Amino acid sequence: MNTRSYRQNCSLARALDLVGERWTLLIIRELARGPKRFTDLESGLPGIGANLLAARLKRLAAAAIIERVQTAPGTSAYGLTQHGEGLTATVQDLIVWGTDLLEPPSHDAETRAAWAAMNMQAWMNRSPDVAPDGTYAFAVADEAFWLRVADGRSQLRDGVPPYPPDAALMLDREAFLSLATGQRDLGHTEAEIHGDRRRLEKLLETFRLPAS
Amino acid sequence: MNTRSYRQNCSLARALDLVGERWTLLIIRELARGPKRFTDLESGLPGIGANLLAARLKRLAAAAIIERVQTAPGTSAYGLTQHGEGLTATVQDLIVWGTDLLEPPSHDAETRAAWAAMNMQAWMNRSPDVAPDGTYAFAVADEAFWLRVADGRSQLRDGVPPYPPDAALMLDREAFLSLATGQRDLGHTEAEIHGDRRRLEKLLETFRLPAS
DNA sequence: CCGGATCCGTAACGATACTG
DNA sequence: CAGTATCGTTACGGATCCGG
Numbered sequence: 001m002n003t004r005s006y007r008q009n010c011s012l013a014r015a016l017d018l019v020g021e022r023w024t025l026l027i028i029r030e031l032a033r034g035p036k037r038f039t040d041l042e043s044g045l046p047g048i049g050a051n052l053l054a055a056r057l058k059r060l061a062a063a064a065i066i067e068r069v070q071t072a073p074g075t076s077a078y079g080l081t082q083h084g085e086g087l088t089a090t091v092q093d094l095i096v097w098g099t100d101l102l103e104p105p106s107h108d109a110e111t112r113a114a115w116a117a118m119n120m121q122a123w124m125n126r127s128p129d130v131a132p133d134g135t136y137a138f139a140v141a142d143e144a145f146w147l148r149v150a151d152g153r154s155q156l157r158d159g160v161p162p163y164p165p166d167a168a169l170m171l172d173r174e175a176f177l178s179l180a181t182g183q184r185d186l187g188h189t190e191a192e193i194h195g196d197r198r199r200l201e202k203l204l205e206t207f208r209l210p211a212s
Numbered sequence: 213m214n215t216r217s218y219r220q221n222c223s224l225a226r227a228l229d230l231v232g233e234r235w236t237l238l239i240i241r242e243l244a245r246g247p248k249r250f251t252d253l254e255s256g257l258p259g260i261g262a263n264l265l266a267a268r269l270k271r272l273a274a275a276a277i278i279e280r281v282q283t284a285p286g287t288s289a290y291g292l293t294q295h296g297e298g299l300t301a302t303v304q305d306l307i308v309w310g311t312d313l314l315e316p317p318s319h320d321a322e323t324r325a326a327w328a329a330m331n332m333q334a335w336m337n338r339s340p341d342v343a344p345d346g347t348y349a350f351a352v353a354d355e356a357f358w359l360r361v362a363d364g365r366s367q368l369r370d371g372v373p374p375y376p377p378d379a380a381l382m383l384d385r386e387a388f389l390s391l392a393t394g395q396r397d398l399g400h401t402e403a404e405i406h407g408d409r410r411r412l413e414k415l416l417e418t419f420r421l422p423a424s
Numbered sequence: 425c426c427g428g429a430t431c432c433g434t435a436a437c438g439a440t441a442c443t444g
Numbered sequence: 445c446a447g448t449a450t451c452g453t454t455a456c457g458g459a460t461c462c463g464g
Contacts, residue, residue, distance in 0.1 A: 004234075004454075007259065009317045010327035012241050012303060015310030022456070025232070029224050038427050047219065049457050054428055086309045091224060093302040098227030105221045115222035216435070234437070250446050261438050266447055
């Protein structure tokens with residue numbers, strides 16, 4: 001237990017004792033897209049101190065919310081346990097709730113295409129059957145992630161899909177955000193497109209990030 | 213914006229800038245059961261400093277998550293706005309997620325019957341159509357709240373229902389928690405029961421708080 | 425370079441006292 | 445009742461350093 005616990009016999013208070021501290025839910029956000037190494041987490045959480053990240057990871061691992069996993073021989077990473085996966089509902093709720101609060105990307109705030117993609121994914125999970133089923137791969141500047149829509153559920157993971165996607169899109173960050181906000185469509189965007197272009201267009205039409 | 217903002221163009225980060233600080237989601241928990249005055253909030257949030265509560269309320273009101281409402285002539289209270297109601301989904305998610313983490317009520321941690329009732333309510337909202345429809349009033353020691361189940365949704369409010377309930381239960385805190393954990397049933401509990409006893413029994417059977 | 429540990433200044437929190 | 449003011453303590457942020 002934390003030294004600063006709420007000391008309430010309430011499951012919300014107990015939950016917040018574990019995941020209510022600063023940065024913790026953002027760590028869950030990053031891990032929700034798949035296991036990550038320490039340094040990858042640092043770059044996905046700009047502003048966090050290395051000491052604080054280490055402390056958070058230790059606490060979350062002790063609570064069996066995350067665990068160390070072996071991705072490749074010699075390298076270790078952190079991934080959500082099944083218990084930790086239970087927090088993705090909370091994260092997606094807050095993502096949806098916070099969508100109205102988004103301001104135009106200011107220059108002194110960090111931007112990641114994957115965060116915008118999580119926004120779409122969270123929204124699709126609450127409005128099933130409007131996005132076309134399929135697997136879609138994205139390469140946005142140095143970010144790579146893929147989205148899988150099936151059975152009214154939407155799943156987002158970092159990296160490249162383990163099997164050939166139905167469509168793939170490669171473009172820079174600015175172009176991706178223009179697509180996400182609906183300021184441009186695929187026809188007026190400088191992008192490399194592979195596979196089923198029609199389904200990709202339909203996917204991008206289903207959700208628009210607020211433009212301003 | 214907070215002086216300690218995440219400064220990320222991500223709707224989760226923006227949401228946590230507003231409601232991610234200590235105590236904030238617990239304030240939402242208290243207001244989710246209806247408007248409350250400053251002192252009522254203090255007693256529902258044991259351990260919070262009056263200054264901190266005042267600061268949080270000011271911030272939440274500025275963000276239009278809560279607002280001052282007039283309950284009775286002369287007295288003012290704080291209530292969730294429609295925007296703030298959007299956070300109850302998140303709160304209920306965390307309540308459900310934290311249920312496994314509940315420990316046996318320790319003596320140095322505060323206990324409220326309403327918190328246990330919120331646990332039942334959150335669970336019912338995720339498992340519709342298992343609890344019997346109706347309005348149920350509870351008086352547990354000095355706490356009073358009522359539960360309304362209808363259309364697969366469950367609603368919990370502090371105070372007494374504005375119309376006669378289908379059933380009413382009056383008992384002390386220990387007895388209520390014994391019922392909630394299933395350690396006793398209505399027949400073996402010292403309680404005052406009014407109205408439809410069968411439906412009340414059925415309601416209490418639908419969810420059991422973990423006993424240990 | 426990765427994965428941290430250590431140290432220190434600053435900001436947030438906790439407790440209590442005080443006020444209209 | 446509904447807060448404000450003050451102050452000691454804790455947590456966070458940023459930097460530096462260190463072993464593999």
